[in-house]
Each structure stands twice: as C-alpha cells, then as structure tokens.
Amino acid sequence: MTNELDTGLPSVRQVQTFIKDKTGVEVKLTTGDILHGQIVWQDPQYFRLVTGQQEGFLLYRAHVVYIKG
Amino acid sequence: MTNELDTGLPSVRQVQTFIKDKTGVEVKLTTGDILHGQIVWQDPQYFRLVTGQQEGFLLYRAHVVYIKG
Amino acid sequence: MTNELDTGLPSVRQVQTFIKDKTGVEVKLTTGDILHGQIVWQDPQYFRLVTGQQEGFLLYRAHVVYIKG
Amino acid sequence: MTNELDTGLPSVRQVQTFIKDKTGVEVKLTTGDILHGQIVWQDPQYFRLVTGQQEGFLLYRAHVVYIKG
Amino acid sequence: MTNELDTGLPSVRQVQTFIKDKTGVEVKLTTGDILHGQIVWQDPQYFRLVTGQQEGFLLYRAHVVYIKG
Amino acid sequence: MTNELDTGLPSVRQVQTFIKDKTGVEVKLTTGDILHGQIVWQDPQYFRLVTGQQEGFLLYRAHVVYIKG
Numbered sequence: 526m527t528n529e530l531d532t533g534l535p536s537v538r539q540v541q542t543f544i545k546d547k548t549g550v551e552v553k554l555t556t557g558d559i560l561h562g563q564i565v566w567q568d569p570q571y572f573r574l575v576t577g578q579q580e581g582f583l584l585y586r587a588h589v590v591y592i593k594g
Numbered sequence: 595m596t597n598e599l600d601t602g603l604p605s606v607r608q609v610q611t612f613i614k615d616k617t618g619v620e621v622k623l624t625t626g627d628i629l630h631g632q633i634v635w636q637d638p639q640y641f642r643l644v645t646g647q648q649e650g651f652l653l654y655r656a657h658v659v660y661i662k663g
Numbered sequence: 664m665t666n667e668l669d670t671g672l673p674s675v676r677q678v679q680t681f682i683k684d685k686t687g688v689e690v691k692l693t694t695g696d697i698l699h700g701q702i703v704w705q706d707p708q709y710f711r712l713v714t715g716q717q718e719g720f721l722l723y724r725a726h727v728v729y730i731k732g
Numbered sequence: 733m734t735n736e737l738d739t740g741l742p743s744v745r746q747v748q749t750f751i752k753d754k755t756g757v758e759v760k761l762t763t764g765d766i767l768h769g770q771i772v773w774q775d776p777q778y779f780r781l782v783t784g785q786q787e788g789f790l791l792y793r794a795h796v797v798y799i800k801g
Numbered sequence: 802m803t804n805e806l807d808t809g810l811p812s813v814r815q816v817q818t819f820i821k822d823k824t825g826v827e828v829k830l831t832t833g834d835i836l837h838g839q840i841v842w843q844d845p846q847y848f849r850l851v852t853g854q855q856e857g858f859l860l861y862r863a864h865v866v867y868i869k870g
Numbered sequence: 871m872t873n874e875l876d877t878g879l880p881s882v883r884q885v886q887t888f889i890k891d892k893t894g895v896e897v898k899l900t901t902g903d904i905l906h907g908q909i910v911w912q913d914p915q916y917f918r919l920v921t922g923q924q925e926g927f928l929l930y931r932a933h934v935v936y937i938k939g
Contacts, residue, residue, distance in 0.1 A: 804879065
C-alpha cells in the first residue's frame with residue numbers, strides 16, 4: 526500500500542463520489558460489525574466514517590470487507 | 595499490491611472474461627458472507643459487484659476468498 | 664508499510680490529534696476485543712495505548728479494526 | 733507479492749508438480765472451507781482449482797491456509 | 802515488511818526494553834490464544850517467546866494482536 | 871515479503887535448525903488447526919510440513935500463527 530491515493534483507480538473514484546454526494550453507505554468489517562454512515566475522507570490506509578449519531582470512526586481500510594452503496 | 599493491474603496474469607484475465615461475458619458468479623468473503631452477482635469492474639484493490647437486486651458492492655479484493663464461476 | 668509515518672496523511676494527523684488532546688478512544692481489535700484508553704504514541708506498525716487502569720498495550724496497527732473517537 | 737512467479741522457489745515448483753501430475757489436493761481456506769480438486773494453474777495472487785464436479789474456483793492465494801498433497 | 806529492524810521505531814525499542822528487562826508479557830494472538838512469558842528476541846517477522854514452563858514459541862509478528870506489558 | 875530468505879534472520883535460522891535436527895514441532899494455523907510434524911523445507915512464502923502419518927502440507931507462512939519447538 527503506497528502513501529499516495531491513486532485517483533486514477535475506479536475504487537478511489539467510487540469512494541470520492543460517495544464522499545462528494547454524501548451517500549449513505551453500509552460498511553462491513555472483518556469483525557462482522559456493520560456500520561452505517563457517510564464517508565468523509567479516505568487516505569491510503571483509512572476511511573473516516575461518521576454515523577447518523579455523529580460518531581466518528583477511523584476505519585482501517587484493510588478491514589473494510591465491503592462498502593455497499 | 596501494485597496500482598496497475600497486470601493484464602498478463604491468468605487471474606486478471608479470468609476476471610476480465612467474467613466481466614465481458616457478464617458471468618453470474620458467487621463470491622465468498624472472509625466474513626463468511628456469500629454474494630451472487632456480476633463483477634462489473636476490477637482494479638488492483640477492489641472488485642465492483644452488482645447483485646440481481648441491483649445492489650452495488652465495493653469488495654476489498656483481499657477479502658474475497660474465492661470467486662466461483 | 665513503510666518505516667516512516669507520513670504526517671501528511673489525514674489518518675496520521677487524526678491520531679496525532681488524539682495523542683495531543685489525550686482523547687479517550689475506543690479501539691476494536693480483530694479478535695473482537697474492545698479496549699478503552701488513550702493513545703500515547705504511534706509508529707508505522709504499532710499504537711501504544713494506555714488504559715484508565717494504567718495498563719499498557721502495544722497494539723499491532725493492522726489488527727486495530729477501528730478507532731472510535 | 734510480486735507480479736512474477738519465482739519458479740526457483742520450492743513452493744512454486746511443488747504446485748507446478750501438482751498441476752503437471754494432476755494431483756488431487758485438499759485445500760483449506762481461511763473461512764474453514766475445505767475443497768478437493770485439481771489445481772490447473774497458479775499465478776502470484778491466485779490458484780485456479782477445479783473440483784471433481786467440474787466447478788471452477790479462483791482462490792485468493794493468501795486465503796489458502798494449506799494445500800495437502 | 803523489510804528484512805531490517807528499524808531500531809529507531811518506538812515499537813522496536815519498546816520490545817527491546819521488554820527483552821533487556823526480561824519483562825513478563827502477555828501476548829494475544831489472532832486465534833484468540835493468550836500466552837504469558839518473556840520475549841527473548843525479535844526480528845522483522847517473528848518474536849521468540851519462552852513461557853514460564855520453558856516452552857519456546859516462534860510467533861509470527863503479524864498474528865500478535867497485542868503485547869501487554 | 872521478498873523472494874529471498876534472509877538467512878541472517880534469527881527466525882530463518884531457528885527454522886533451519888528445526889529442519890536440520892528433524893525437530894518435532896507443533897504449528898497452529900489461523901483456522902485454529904494444530905498440526906504436528908517435521909518441517910522439511912521453508913521458502914519465503916511457505917513451509918513444507920510432513921506429519922507422522924507421512925501426510926504432506928504446504929503451509930502458507932502467513933497463516934502459521936506459531937511454531938512451538
């Protein structure tokens with residue numbers, strides 16, 4: 526994993542669209558937890574997710590099994 | 595994992611064939627979840643899967659244990 | 664994972680803010696364990712967390728699924 | 733993980749032997765699933781396994797805990 | 802993961818202190834196992850832990866979720 | 871993970887000693903399985919383990935949580 530987001534990648538652009546559009550997403554973690562909220566930023570290692578209750582989560586990218594949205 | 599798909603790899607070509615042929619595939623995730631749908635694109639880190647119910651999933655490649663198809 | 668923290672990354676800065684502000688955080692590990700405490704330092708591979716009971720944990724970064732804070 | 737198979741490695745040669753000899757193998761996945769079949773090709777990221785029922789699996793190499801054969 | 806320990810990293814120095822001081826530590830593994838003992842050496846991929854019963858374990862670093870000490 | 875074993879690493883030398891001495895070892899896998907046998911070779915990605923029943927296992931190194939011996 527590099528320290529630069531490759532904005533040419535479809536997955537990076539997809540997430541950028543989620544951020545820009547404030548799309549409500551569902552994320553599933555390797556622990557089986559499911560969170561709902563909005564992604565507010567991404568970097569090569571983490572996503573920042575804020576839930577409807579305004580709880581902030583720093584999510585390790587490699588433990589986000591899927592983003593449904 | 596590089597930021598370029600190596601289209602010379604058999605696995606990348608196999609997935610490209612799934613995409614082109616709109617093959618219905620079954621994917622199993624590390625969480626034990628099984629999803630059915632079509633892969634619509636791949637990049638080095640993610641697959642995009644759309645189910646029969648038109649739900650979109652951004653699947654972290656390293657959590658897709660197998661693709662059956 | 665490099666041996667240098669990239670302080671330009673939002674996630675690194677977020678954690679630096681937790682450290683500086685002595686924010687009480689909740690971390691969830693891949694084992695399902697949840698710990699509460701303060702992050703006292705980070706390096707590219709580990710976080711150091713100290714709980715309210717002054718127990719010290721060297722947490723492998725790649726097993727910290729999320730940091731809630 | 734590089735994009736080239738290092739055919740000098742014992743493990744790569746072992747799998748090549750399984751392929752050439754059409755050895756029936758048992759593979760165990762991180763999900764706990766056990767599959768039986770023949771490996772038909774390998775690349776740096778995946779194995780292609782075909783079962784006795786002619787079902788094809790693209791197996792993510794890093795989720796194949798062992799190959800028994 | 803490089804083949805050189807970066808002795809400038811806080812986590813490497815922390816473990817070096819555990820070794821030098823023969824600190825009794827608790828380690829939790831991804832399997833959920835908890836071991837107690839002393840770390841006798843570290844390299845970039847493994848820790849060597851010896852328990853009170855003088856059992857030796859070669860622990861894969863990436864499966865040590867935390868070291869409590 | 872490089873394609874060359876660094877024989878200067880303590881962990882590589884430890885395993886080499888197990889091989890040379892035909893030490894009976896116990897290995898624990900991420901799936902929770904425990905195998906007993908002798909390691910007959912290692913490369914950067916795999917161990918080859920042969921059990922007392924002469925069953926051969928190609929073990930993915932990153933799924934071997936510990937080697938007890």
